[in-house]
Amino acid sequence: MHATGDALSVMSRVLYADHLNGLVSKGAPKNSPEVTSVAPSARPTTVLIEDCGDSTDWLQYTKDTGKLADDKPGGRRAITAEVKQQADGSWKVTRFAVDGLGSC
Incomplete structure (x- = not known):
C-alpha cells in the first residue's frame, strides 16, 4: 500500500463499505498528477500533488448482477x-x- 495515516484509513473504510454493499469497480482511472510544491526545497520530505482525474472508464457495478x-x-x-x-x-x-x- 502506498498510503499511511488518514489516507490509509479513508481508503480502507471506503473499500470495506463497497465490499459490504456488494460493489466492485471495473476499468481504470486516468490520472496525470503534477507536483505543485515541495518542502523543504533543499531536501524535500513533503510533496503536494494535484490532478484532474478521469473516472469515465472506472465505474462501480453490483457484484451479484x-x-x-x-x-x-x-x-x-x-x-x-x-x-x-x-x-x-x-x-x-x-x-x-x-x-x-466536474470540479476540473
Missing part, C-alpha cells in the same frame, strides 16, 4: 494529495481530497 451501480457516469474531478517521506525512505500518501464530478 454485474449491472452498473453508479447513478451518474464517471467524469473529471480535482484531486489533491500530500505525500511524505517515511522513516524507511519510502514515500506515502498521508492525506488526500477528491472533489465532486
Whole structure:
C-alpha cells in the first residue's frame, strides 16, 4: 500500500463499505498528477500533488448482477494529495481530497 495515516484509513473504510454493499469497480482511472510544491526545497520530505482525474472508464457495478451501480457516469474531478517521506525512505500518501464530478 502506498498510503499511511488518514489516507490509509479513508481508503480502507471506503473499500470495506463497497465490499459490504456488494460493489466492485471495473476499468481504470486516468490520472496525470503534477507536483505543485515541495518542502523543504533543499531536501524535500513533503510533496503536494494535484490532478484532474478521469473516472469515465472506472465505474462501480453490483457484484451479484454485474449491472452498473453508479447513478451518474464517471467524469473529471480535482484531486489533491500530500505525500511524505517515511522513516524507511519510502514515500506515502498521508492525506488526500477528491472533489465532486466536474470540479476540473
